[in-house]
Amino acid sequence: MIVPDKKTATYLNEPVTPKGVLRLCRAGVVSAFDFLKAAALCRSDKKWSKFIVLILRFLSGLSFLSAIFFFTISQWDFFYRTSGFTLLCVLFVLCAWFRDRFGAADYVGAGLIGFMIFLPDVVFRTNVFLYEQFFLWFVLLVVWSCFARQCGLWLLSFFVLNVAILLYGVQFVVPSFIFSLSEFCLWSALFNLSCLIVLEKVSEKRPDLILKGFRFFPLLWAFSLLLLGCVSQCVASGKISFSDSCFLLCLLSSVFCGYVYRVRIPDRRVQRLVLLFGAICLVCLCYRFIYFFIFAPRLQNTLFSFVFSGIVGGALIWERLSALQVKGYENVD
Amino acid sequence: MSTDFSLRQLLACLNISVFDPLVEPSLKKACQIDAEQKAEKKNPFHSVFSLIVLQIAALLCFYGFRSHSFSAGLFFVLFGGMFLYKTTSQGYHYFFKIYFLAGLLLWGEKLFLFSPFLVAVLLLFFLLRNLTNPKARDNRVLSALWFFGVVVWTVFLFYPEFFSWTLCFFSLLGVLGLLFPLKNIYFREASVIFSVMPLFLLLVSELFCLEQKTFFCSRNEFLIAFTFFAEFFLLFFCLRTDLETNETFSFLFADFLLFLTGLFLSNGLSGTITLFTIAFFTDARDLGRSAIILFSCFLLTFFLSLPLSFLTAGWVCSFSGLVFALFYIRLKRFCLQENK
Numbered sequence: 306m307i308v309p310d311k312k313t314a315t316y317l318n319e320p321v322t323p324k325g326v327l328r329l330c331r332a333g334v335v336s337a338f339d340f341l342k343a344a345a346l347c348r349s350d351k352k353w354s355k356f357i358v359l360i361l362r363f364l365s366g367l368s369f370l371s372a373i374f375f376f377t378i379s380q381w382d383f384f385y386r387t388s389g390f391t392l393l394c395v396l397f398v399l400c401a402w403f404r405d406r407f408g409a410a411d412y413v414g415a416g417l418i419g420f421m422i423f424l425p426d427v428v429f430r431t432n433v434f435l436y437e438q439f440f441l442w443f444v445l446l447v448v449w450s451c452f453a454r455q456c457g458l459w460l461l462s463f464f465v466l467n468v469a470i471l472l473y474g475v476q477f478v479v480p481s482f483i484f485s486l487s488e489f490c491l492w493s494a495l496f497n498l499s500c501l502i503v504l505e506k507v508s509e510k511r512p513d514l515i516l517k518g519f520r521f522f523p524l525l526w527a528f529s530l531l532l533l534g535c536v537s538q539c540v541a542s543g544k545i546s547f548s549d550s551c552f553l554l555c556l557l558s559s560v561f562c563g564y565v566y567r568v569r570i571p572d573r574r575v576q577r578l579v580l581l582f583g584a585i586c587l588v589c590l591c592y593r594f595i596y597f598f599i600f601a602p603r604l605q606n607t608l609f610s611f612v613f614s615g616i617v618g619g620a621l622i623w624e625r626l627s628a629l630q631v632k633g634y635e636n637v638d
Numbered sequence: 639m640s641t642d643f644s645l646r647q648l649l650a651c652l653n654i655s656v657f658d659p660l661v662e663p664s665l666k667k668a669c670q671i672d673a674e675q676k677a678e679k680k681n682p683f684h685s686v687f688s689l690i691v692l693q694i695a696a697l698l699c700f701y702g703f704r705s706h707s708f709s710a711g712l713f714f715v716l717f718g719g720m721f722l723y724k725t726t727s728q729g730y731h732y733f734f735k736i737y738f739l740a741g742l743l744l745w746g747e748k749l750f751l752f753s754p755f756l757v758a759v760l761l762l763f764f765l766l767r768n769l770t771n772p773k774a775r776d777n778r779v780l781s782a783l784w785f786f787g788v789v790v791w792t793v794f795l796f797y798p799e800f801f802s803w804t805l806c807f808f809s810l811l812g813v814l815g816l817l818f819p820l821k822n823i824y825f826r827e828a829s830v831i832f833s834v835m836p837l838f839l840l841l842v843s844e845l846f847c848l849e850q851k852t853f854f855c856s857r858n859e860f861l862i863a864f865t866f867f868a869e870f871f872l873l874f875f876c877l878r879t880d881l882e883t884n885e886t887f888s889f890l891f892a893d894f895l896l897f898l899t900g901l902f903l904s905n906g907l908s909g910t911i912t913l914f915t916i917a918f919f920t921d922a923r924d925l926g927r928s929a930i931i932l933f934s935c936f937l938l939t940f941f942l943s944l945p946l947s948f949l950t951a952g953w954v955c956s957f958s959g960l961v962f963a964l965f966y967i968r969l970k971r972f973c974l975q976e977n978k
Contacts, residue, residue, distance in 0.1 A: 316669040317646040317656060323921040325645060325672070327826060330819040331772070332668035334661060337818040339652055341876050341919055346643060346651050348921040354973045356923065360930050361966035367934070368959030371941075375952035603705055610702020614695040618736045621691045622729045625682040 321347045385428050393421050404453065411453045415461055418445050434476055439469030460522055467497070467526050487551050490534035497527035498558070505570070520575055524562065528582040531555045535589040539596075552590050559583035573631070577624060584620035588613055671772050678773055683732045689776055692736055699740035700747075707744040714741025739780075746784075754792040761785040769823050782828035786835055802858035805836040806865040809909070812836075813869045816920055817876055830925055833916075837909050837932050844906060844939045863900030866909045870896055873916055906936030 319325070326343045329335040335343050383389045400414035419442050426433055443466045450458040474489040484492065501523040508519070534551035559579055566575040591612045595605050649656060656665060678684055703710035718738035725731050750757045765781040768774040786808060793804045815829030840862070870893045874886075881889065900908035910933035917926035941954065 310666075313656075313665055313669050316672060317649075317665075318644050321643045321645050321648045324675075326648070326921075327819050328668050328671050328675070329645070329649075331821060331824065332671060333664040333821040334649070334654065334668050335652060337820050338876075340819055341817065342880065343648060343652060344919065344921045345880075346648055351973075351976070353918060353923075354969065354976070356926065358966060358969050358973065361962050361969065364934065364937075365959045365962035365966055368955045368962060372952045372955035372959060375948045375955060379948035379952060607702045607706070610698050613702075614699035614736060614740070615733075617691060617695040617698065618733050621683075621688060622732055625688065626729055629682045 323347060384424060390421070390424070393417060393424070397421070411449075411458055412461075415446055415449060415458060418442060418449060419465075434472075436469050436472035436476055439465055439472055443469055460519070463500070463522065464526075467493075470496070471530075486537045487534035490530045490537070491551055491554060494527040494530040494534070494554075494558075497523050497530065501527070520572065521578065524575060524578060528558075528578065531558065532582070532585055532589070535586060535593075539589050539592050549593070552586065552593065555586040556583070556590070559586060567627075573628075576627070580620055580624055584616050587616050591616070674772055678775070681728055683728060684775070688732070689779060692732065692739065692776075693780070695736045696739035696743060699737060700743040703740070703744055704747070707748050711741045711744035711748070714738060715745065716741075750788070754788065754796070758785065758788050758792060761788055765828065769825055769828070772824055775824075775827060778824060779827045779831070782831045783835075786831060790835075790839065802861050805839060806861055808832040809836040809865055810869065813872065813916060816916055816922070816925075817872065830922075830928075833913060834925070834928050834932070837906060837913065840906050840909065841932060841935055841939065844904070844936070844943070848939060848943055859901060859905060862905045863897055863908065866900055866905065866912045867893060867897040870912045870915065873912075873919060877919065904936055904940045907933065907940065910936055 323344065326335070326340065326347050329343070330337055330340050377384075384393075397414060397417045400410040400417060404410040404414065422438050422442050422445070425431070426438065443462055446458070446462040446465055450462055470493050474484075474486075474493065478484055478489050479486050501520055504519055504523065531551060531554065535555055538549055538551060559582055562579045563576070563583070566572045566579060592609060595609050595612070643651075646656060654661060656662075682688075699714075703714075714737045718734050718741055721734040722731060722738050725734065746757055749760075761781055761784050765778070765785050768778040768781055771777075790801075790804055790808075794801050809832065812829045812831070812833030815825040816833060819826065874881075874889045874893060877889075878886065896908040896911060899911075910929050914926055914929035914933065917923070917929055937958075941951065944951075944954070946954065
């Protein structure tokens with residue numbers, strides 16, 4: 306009889322996992338034909354039941370939402386009449402009545418507000434500017450969110466406001482040559498960054514008021530607008546202009562946000578967002594530089610793809626190594 | 639995902655004695671593999687996401703150098719490979735691997751134009767070489783993926799009548815790998831790729847047919863339905879000694895229903911249900927998630943392919959929602975009873 310050594314004994318006392326069973330098969334301890342038996346012994350039926358229950362809930366929810374969508378499309382004429390609008394009002398009142406009991410009622414109500422704003426324009430073909438409708442929706446959402454239990458409604462309001470601002474730029478500001486697209490993106494991004502600064506100040510004093518992870522979405526929107534400005538400048542050919550300052554602003558923003566969210570207010574998710582933003586910004590800057598200064602098309606493509614792949618790889622390496630560093634600090638603590 | 643069982647208890651349940659002198663070297667080897675794989679997990683680039691980024695970066699570089707494929711490929715393979723083997727830093731290793739892979743892709747494309755068969759054979763050689771190395775997980779995944787891609791693309795271009803046969807062959811191979819993990823063969827990643835990718839291509843094919851584009855639309859429905867029937871039957875065959883009589887009949891009946899579903903409704907639906915069942919019995923939750931995502935896509939494609947009005951589509955969706963909700967309520971009640 307062989308007695309296992311200390312190392313093997315410690316290994317044998319470890320809890321079994323699916324990968325552990327596979328390891329035993331590969332080492333030849335368990336035969337390949339006994340693998341399913343071993344997997345059945347190791348399987349947690351409770352966790353699988355929970356998983357399947359979640360899947361069934363997802364599929365039934367998706368099916369019912371699709372059914373509502375198809376019924377709405379098929380009975381679209383109903384909404385052209387007063388009875389259709391009355392039904393929407395009744396549904397809205399029900400959402401307001403049940404919002405304390407069901408969190409989903411808050412979001413359904415927010416959606417119904419938007420539906421009731423856009424429906425008359427579709428029915429009567431008023432050709433009103435979309436940005437006006439979105440601004441109205443934002444104002445009504447703010448009123449609706451004041452009495453809501455769901456902090457996510459404030460995020461939705463913020464999203465609607467940003468869509469309204471973007472549409473305002475695309476439908477009015479840029480066609481009227483008040484600002485160029487990249488300038489408009491710069492100002493919109495600055496607006497989002499100011500909102501973020503205000504939220505950070507409020508969260509310092511009253512953290513209970515602010516949704517966890519609130520800073521992600523204003524930053525995401527600000528970075529998206531800055532990048533839109535950079536991309537539009539990449540596409541525009543010609544001399545260096547004031548709009549090229551968006552590249553400088555992007556780089557400064559990523560450095561500043563990187564410092565703040567790594568050193569002052571550590572937040573891993575935001576750090577990753579800042580890194581992604583910085584990498585995309587660098588790619589846009591390289592594109593502008595290469596296609597502006599270097600003239601042979603083949604060389605331009607070759608150099609750009611080489612630099613692009615280097616930036617992508619470098620960004621991941623930076624992220625992984627800093628994650629490892631953070632893990633090291635956590636282990637030490 | 640684990641239970642409270644220890645490995646010792648699991649082996650006892652399987653009538654394997656840890657004191658048996660024949661088992662002792664294998665146990666030591668399992669312990670060694672466990673330690674090696676734990677050490678490999680400490681590598682910060684040991685994740686699927688890092689692998690995907692590696693592949694994307696390599697493809698970007700490959701795309702830019704296609705016009706100088708031989709010279710650039712030589713440069714990248716030589717210098718990338720040299721620095722790859724010389725460096726001890728994990729960061730630099732990852733970085734040079736991108737360009738080494740780009741060099742291989744450049745040469746691979748040139749060779750493919752000359753002889754696709756040779757590329758497939760070379761990839762098979764690398765795949766087989768990596769199957770016996772417990773530490774080469776990334777290389778296994780990449781070689782399996784590229785081998786599948788090259789073979790399927792070659793068959794599609796030059797032997798389109800055998801396209802369905804190729805997909806069925808890979809699917810069956812993948813399922814065999816999932817159900818029978820062999821000694822010293824690390825085939826898990828390749829099995830997952832070979833069982834999921836044919837379903838993904840089937841989905842793309844069904845979407846093309848939805849748009850009524852004949853390109854990539856012809857397939858042998860009976861063969862594919864029979865393959866999924868065979869896979870489900872193989873699972874039943876592995877479990878036959880542990881099933882009671884009524885469970886045996888339920889299994890066989892379910893297999894027959896799946897075959898009919900594949901033949902008359904959608905092969906994708908029966909394939910994904912088969913894959914999910916296999917994932918359940920092999921306790922592979924990630925594979926189960928992939929199967930469910932594919933199932934949802936196939937269900938949507940199936941509904942869109944039906945010649946229905948919007949009103950009828952609404953009723954069909956409501957009915958399916960009701961069916962799922964009934965199963966949900968039934969299973970939830972069963973779980974609550976089990977907890978009591």
